[in-house]
Amino acid sequence: MDRRKSLQTLILGGAAASTGFVFNACKTENGKTVDDTIAESSEKYFGRTPEELERIEKLNAEQLFNEHELETIGVLSTVILPPKEPHGGPIEAGVPELVEFMGKDIPTMAPTLLGGLMWLDHKCNTEFGTEFKSATLEQQKQICDEICWHDTEIALEKQPLEIQFFYVMRGLTVTGYYTSKVGIADLGYKGNMPNVWDGVPQDVLDQHGVAYDPAWIAKCIDQSTRGDIATWDEKGNLLT
Structure with a gap:
């Protein structure tokens, strides 16, 4: 599931459905297969169908926020999720650009x-005589503290606009950051990697005054030989 679909699922509460169709043999209007079209697209959009590529380009050509609004989104996102070394924060993760895209992709979100x-x-301006992006961090936090929680007994769509706004921005900021390369690096997530379990370390066993039963250990695989290729005799008995 790509990043845009993940965010739509989070915000709209719907489940993404898999069609199960095989597309690589389908032809587009220009006679190319879907795989050909995807291969010719930029790495940023790898895996998209021609229809998705067309929609992405259409939305990217549109503009929802002006420069001031994008800068304000950037400042607000860093208040919500402060950057930290060495990976950075929402700005480095492209959260403002993502908010712009999502606002166009889900039109009901734009207002x-x-x-x-x-x-x-x-x-x-009313409280401190300046726009939000130019206020001090403490002033910004003070404003956010007033809108960051909502009454769970009342449906969100019936809450004040500013409450709905912060709820959406918080979701986009956190989800956008942690689905980015920057955020994944910050989590330290390495994906599925080969591993070897050599048992509880000896110092931990000593600390708790316990030990493995030698008879039981003898039945376990010796991990030091994991690179050896197994051999059998002519009767099918395992030699190594």
Whole structure:
């Protein structure tokens, strides 16, 4: 599941469905297979169907936020999830660009995002005489503290605009960061990797005053020989 689909699932609460069709033999209008089209697309969009590529290019050509709004989104995202060394934060992960894309990809989200950004600046100007992105971190936190929690007894769509806005921004920021290369590196996630279990370390066994039963250990695989190729005799008995 690609990043955009993951976020749609998170926000809309729907489950992504797998069609099970095999596309690599299908032809596009220009006579090329889907695999050919994907191979010719940029690495950023690897794995997309022609229809998805067309939609991505269409959305990328549109503009939802102006420069000031994008900068405000960037500042807010770092208040929500402060950057840390050595991997950086939401800016390095491309969260503002992701928020822009999602606002266009899910049109019903756009009014909440745009209205929330207006509310942030109005609130900050009223309270501190400056726009949100220019306020101090403490001032920004003070404003966010007022809208970061909502009454769970009331449906979110019935909450004030600023509450809905922060809820969406928090979800996009955290999910956007931790589905990015930067965020995955921050988690230290290495994926599936070959591993060898040599048992509980001796110092830990000593610490707890326990030991492995030698008779039981003799029945286990000697991991030091894991690279050896097994051999059998002519009767099929395992030699090594």
